[in-house]
Amino acid sequence: MACLEIFTFLFFFSFLPHLASTTCRGKCSSDGPTVRFPFWLRDHHSSHCGWLGFNLSCNNQKQTILTFPSSGDFIVDNINYLDQILTIKDPNNCLIKRFLDDEMDLLPLPFSYLHDFANYTFFNCSPKAKQLDWYPTLSCLSSDNYKVTAVPTTHLLHAVPVTTPPSTSSPQAPSPSDPCSVISTDMIPIEQKNYHPEPSNPSEWEDINFRVQLRWDEPDCRFCESANKACGIVQMGIQGPEVGCQNGSSRAAKIATVIGVVMSGILWLVGLALRLTRNDSREQSTAELSILPIDEQLPVGVMGGLDHATIDSYPKTQLGESRELPYSGDNTCPICLGEYQAKETIRTIPECNHYFHANCVDKWLTRNPTCPLCRNPPEGGRDKPLIN
Template sequence: MVIILFHFFLLYTAAAVGLSPPPTYPNGCQPTRCKRGAPSVRFPFQLKGRQHENCGSPGFNLSCNNKNQTVLELPKSVKLLVKRIDYVKQMIQVYAEDGCVQNQLPNLTMSLSPFNLLSDSYYYSELRNFTLFECSDEDQSDYSNDNSISCLSSKPGFYVKYTDSDYARTDLLHCRKTIDLKEVPHALLSSGWTGSNNFYFNWSRPSCGYCEARHQGCRRNDTNPSGFECFVIPIKHMGTRTKLMISGISIASFFLALGLSVVLYVHHLHKKEKDAQRKIEQFLEDYKALKPSRYSYADIKRITFDFKEKLGQGGYGTVFKGTLSNDVSVAVKLLNNFKGNGEEFINEVSSMGRIHHVNVTRLVGFCADGYNRALVYEYLPNESLEKFIFGDKGENHFLGWEKLHEIALGIAKGIEYLHQGCEQRILHFDIKPHNILLDQHFNPKISDFGLAKLCSKEQSAVSMTAARGTMGYIAPEVLSRNFGNVSYKSDVYSFGMMLLEMVGGRKNIDVKVEHMSQVYFPEWVYNRLDKGEALGMSIENEEHDKIAKKLTIVGLWSIQWYPVDRPSMKSVVQMLEGEVEHLTVPPNPFASKDEMRAKLPINRELPTISE
């Protein structure tokens, strides 16, 4: 270990002193500035005349004037002086040379610019249409409306005022119209800003702030979907002080690593090393999930690039693809603003905020900004299980029997965690293929907790004021209390229905089948299984037949009419992990009501808790 660390030290030190520099800036794109003390100009900006035209991103043009001041050029012919550039926060501070930026508003077209003007609360300033008027000061009361622009006044006894073209509430008795302004940031004309000469613009793409925060460089890369890439800044572009500091850190890191290696080696010989390592790994596993973050609506717009890429839409709202500042892809569910949406939002955040399981979708964050509500999840590229078991227009997306078995087992473990692994029991109430998402390796993750309920583990049933769920997957007791009380067994029923759909590759209720006897698929498949007949699926070998039979038997056990006849999810996991030869075919769940009533014990009642 010591030899390995020594070789690492030699390589690290060589890089630090510039013997083997890492990839550098593109030719002609080294950071530069107009004069000493002026802001440093680097990607995504490009300084005309001093850097190659491909050094920056489109729209990020800077230049030096005859006083060597840094100038930002905005469409179509607006020029502002640059005071400061914050590459980490992706903000640029500008001001007008004559102290009146409003002089250039007729030449400004913000829609063609990559920048957004930030208001004093660091939110994007809304673009509006305005009209400017030149007014006499005969009506002094009108001047007190505080919507005048003093720096535009060119005649004694006159002043310039503005009015929002969409509202036009200003008294214009002693005024004449001078010009119309289109799509101008509201903050440039609003009260409190017209006397200011310092403004902040923000840009969202390219998002090089991630590289800058890690003290790395950022450069153009047209082969990358994001259009840029991070890279390690070569030492030769740093000052002598920085070189000495990094060299000192390198040497200190070597001795620190050397001392640590000795400690680790001694610790490795200790008899309790394996147990300590196991505890550390368990700790990291338990706490690797991040606490959900709260985002503003402006954050949601930035993450989704103004809702550019839509992934899907439903009654709950619309899902868009987004990217966080660290280039992590997310799915943003923008909820509709209608009655009842608040309850589903609270259910989802309160339920998923406490869930950390490999088979449950992770809630990254949420937005509750006024009437705007959104949920931010991890992005799962393979969409839902529904796509792979119900082919559209004859398409075949069959995943194979081994993978179907893995998916079924993963879903079962996820539901078992919801029922037993959390501080409070979580009942999902909407288990179905559409709410099972698949990651890049086709591992299943349970999603959409809008109908979920929390209850104590000591209680066995919950009360409901109305049925919840999706028809075809709703347990009988949710629709009628004659079958028993609503409990965690209701999720078991929904899981069983989904299992049978996975086996058959069709909906459990399908009105498109040729024979009416096959309309209710679960009953049809039970009759085939009971008679020892083939289940009508493409089975290639004996192992596939065993998997299909196992999934079918577990599914039929899970959809028994009465909750007490269904297994718990823990038992379901054990059955899926076991051999099919050890499973028994369940009683017919579709027997007559008289037969089912005769099977009932005298006391099937469960204690009920309030919602």
């Protein structure tokens, strides 16, 4: 039986990558992003489903959450597994404020910003100020009483020429008399394709108010994704876990699976052979007991067993729930080879103290006046009446 259990374990282990590809998927809601390797959901998946640092969670609103150790929670808006890009949002829809508050440190997360950082100066202007109208107003930081504007710092420091609408002049840094004041200067990861020679695209700034894109390089599953194959941990290498395509594209995983199945089959056959051998041995023992010769100490010419009164005089014991036997010994009946069970009755042969199922040994003793095991008659058994 042990061999059969080992076979079952190895058989399951050989298919573990395929099982993991289905059991390690999940969503926080029906319209949320699918979470799969290298990501995994805390409280839903085990850690082997994902890669270190890629753990996500679900909040009370069934939103998918990425937690920055230094700045709190962000909503995962989309996961692009093919390009390995993660899009996150601020729960308050003002992501730019978290940059200004220095709450966007990614360390120690395994991500980096998709776009390069650019230096921007942020101004707080009166609603009537016209000097910086060519630059985008950040709506989530503005109100009816003031507006916040972002200007590439290079436009201010180096007077970079910019294209302006007709009848307007090139923007310059506001003078002290202007109704604008500098809030801060910060590095912002925003696409810069429109920065030169024109100012930044307002739609891009509105976009960064709500979301920002991150990327990851390790683990690299782009080959599997492009081939429409599941990616995951396929084996433990010297330097740690190794990833590959789980449906057979990894040669090492394929070889390991074949070896596991072959070895499992061999172990199963060995276990089956041992079980058959044990059954044959039991059958042979039963046959030998059934043809035991009458003891040579019996009187010549006397054939038969003991009478019922003599048999009934031998001690009988009913086993309790603990199946505690009268004497230490085998827990199987030597006649029928069945295990002793609770509430069964056993009979003990005097002197030799061998015991058997009562119904088994009673039948034996009506035909044979000796113990089925040692073949010795009980004390005084020679003087007991025999049944011819």
